[in-house]
Amino acid sequence: MLPAEWYLSAHERGNPSTRLDRRHADGRAWTEGNLVTPLIHGKAYFSALAERVPQMGRGDLLLFVDWRGDPDERLTGEPGSEVASLFAEAARRGVDVRGLVWRSHWDKLAFSADENRHLGEDINAAGGECVLDMRVRLGGSHHQKFVVLRHPGRPERDIAFLGGIDLCHSRRDDSTHAGDPQPQSMAKVYGPRPPWHDVQLALTGPVVGDVETVFRERWDDPQALSRSPIRRTLDKVRGDRPPRRPLPPQQPDPAPTGPHPVQLLRTYGHRLGGYPFAPRGERSVARAYAKAFANARHLIYLEDQYLWSSEVTALILAALRRAPDLRFVAVLPHQPDQDGTLSHAPNLVSRARLLERLHAAAPGRVAAYGIENADGTPVYVHAKVCVVDDQWVTVGSDNFNRRSWTHDSELSAAVAHPAFARDLRQELAREHLGTDTDLALEDHFDAYAAGAEALARWHRAPAGSPRPAGRLRPVDRPEQSRLTRLWADPLYRFVYDPDGRPLDLRLRRTF
Template identity: 25%
Template sequence: MTARWYDGNHFTLLENGEEFFPRVFDTIAAARKEVVVETFILFEDKVGLQLHEALANAARRGVQVDVTIDGWGSPDLSPQFISSLCEAGVRLHVFDPGPRPFGLRPNLLRRMHRKIVVVDGETAFIGGINYSADHLADFGPEAKQDWSVQVRGPIVAEIHRFAHAALAAGSRHSPMRRWWRRRREARSSPDQLPRAGTARAMLVTRDNGFHTTDIEKQYRLAIRAARKRIVIANAYFFPGYRFIRDLRRASRRGVDVVLILQGTPDMAIVKVGATALYSHLAKAGVRIFEYCDRPLHGKVALVDDEWSTVGSSNLDPLSLQLNLEANVVIRDRAFNQHLYEQLDQLMHKSCKQVNYEELEQAGWLHVLRSFIAFHLVRLYPALSSWLPRHRPRLAPAMPEDLRPACAVPQKETG
């Protein structure tokens, strides 16, 4: 599938689980025909149980429900949780659940990291929020800060088609049948959906086949075209050499380049990797802010007054080189302004700015670490090509004793 622009869309920015979960659950509750969900993490906590109830209720009233989870990101769902979904008619798929010698997943670094919902082919959600209670503020200091968008308009048909293509690609259909289905879907037109707004939008994905660098390319195109401002809020920031070079060049030609990164990391190594690049970026005039209220989990950015992106892709080697990811790129002044206001408020109320003078006074150990880390980043794309690749594979998730009764054949959906 080649990414293309679609006019006439409307995007609603949803911040954290407080805004995201009720909107998704209400939309599923109103579903008439179909619900398709992809998520990296589904936990059996209060949020996961709410999703479970919404999906099971939809399936019981005759809605076709397909849910795909990552086998590593969602490893501990109980047999009761799975079987009750199955008995209600939900088809729960596990991405790449193959054999685990010694309890390990050999291709751990290649994960289905997307977060997509499509309901009735008319409304979609896409972003970085998983189905777990740590996306709610009442979780405590470890609650995550993140965003998603609700989407209406012609691009929803593109997201819908992509979600079905992912189900077909991972199914046990013959190669010829999968090829014919992809060809048929490629001919369908998203323009059949009515216009819902003024936003121009593109669905951009990353896989280990034909779209290995598409998300990174869209970022870099926007950065190179920037004339006024660039604001990137990203949880895991450790991109490649060319990405860093583009940011430095933008700053040196007068663009206000701002990075909002983790100050309270959920993984210590993440901050080590990011801080290794601080001096290199700050020297070129890039302003760096660390978000300190709680772990930053967001993957959003804006350039100038029109371009924005929201999705599942971090700016680190896992997302840019290994994971399966999905972002929307949006051209809309109103959405861009709204996202900017949220990020600007975040910067001023919850962030501390990294001081360049303090970075310059760092000792030789910090300089050595920065040098090594920077050149590892530069070499990473070549090194990652040696890691094992795999064809996406889905398997039904259900206890073995329920498999004969609950294995529903894959329904062809055009």
């Protein structure tokens, strides 16, 4: 199938106010001629960033957007490779460093307000400009995670990184899943050094200009960074309100570097005052999944932090009913990331209901797995990856839930390229199955089932039995009482997974 059969047109994106599609002279809502490299796990991503940023010099431009940033996170594990140090040193060399970091809710609610503020302080003191951005719907977040490096006069060095990996603690893990030496606090089941599974993309070619445009639209938004007078006063007292200087003119897009067509997909909620570049929000993430699932015939392979909401269920169910040979495989966290009474049950109640509906609608064609490391510790799956029929891939910040599809800001890259899709699916399968053998599309479902069964048998076997190579086990599905469901379900629906669509779209049950 041609890319146009998988990608959204500018009309299908449903957001005529954005520059993202208008900037393409050929009328396409995507770019051709890119090179996309998957960076599996934070260690690979952080190493690439730590290599690239020190090579930047005066007049170059470094743009970054983050949900959480820990200034002391060491990108290589060595002193001096801290995120704040890397970006601050670049600013002192004359690199124009700009950052948009979500302001965040209070740390007492297991968020990162203090860390994000301190990251900005270090960069601003060095001459960069990092601002705390709270221009979101009530209870929402800026969840995008990307970095753009531009080099005027050296466009061959231009690169963008985007995906699901924040510049913070716990992310610097690798395929051994021993965890980041700088961990963040998580549920006890994940241990003192939580193992972490994640994916980022390195992008070169014309798509770098698209990623930069996403940053520029947000940076140029003239609205106040926070509507709270208390926060604005505190910012002024602490000196946390650097002026947003205009960005330098955008350079021409880099020349083609590879064979991959790439489309950027986004979510912006419908918020009070609106975004100038998305007055009614944007839901191209959800719309792209709907189009891709309509094309699915063989396998939808998902790795995601969440699997929630009736809207998500409806799209998957429709695909399974339309295509009798279609199978659905999901790799998910065994347990939520937090143990709290008000976080654990709501995180599981909708996932359990969704999986029950899928299994009932397509018996024998739906499977959900978690991962564990060699010590038997569950691995927290934070990746946001979907591969459809080895034809279309999306990697980004959005999760499989209503919040990510309608409410928070998200950014993902879709790649409609058979070889890229197949290679990424096989690379992930090799890790989870502990094998060097490439896995054919038609064998994927059964191979995961066999691998999970082998590990389950080993756990039931007497101590000392040789452990199989794979890491997959059926995802934990703890029983929840009726009473628990009664209080957890509304909390999930209205707090954890809110709806950010305009009212007319909610009523029409469409995106």
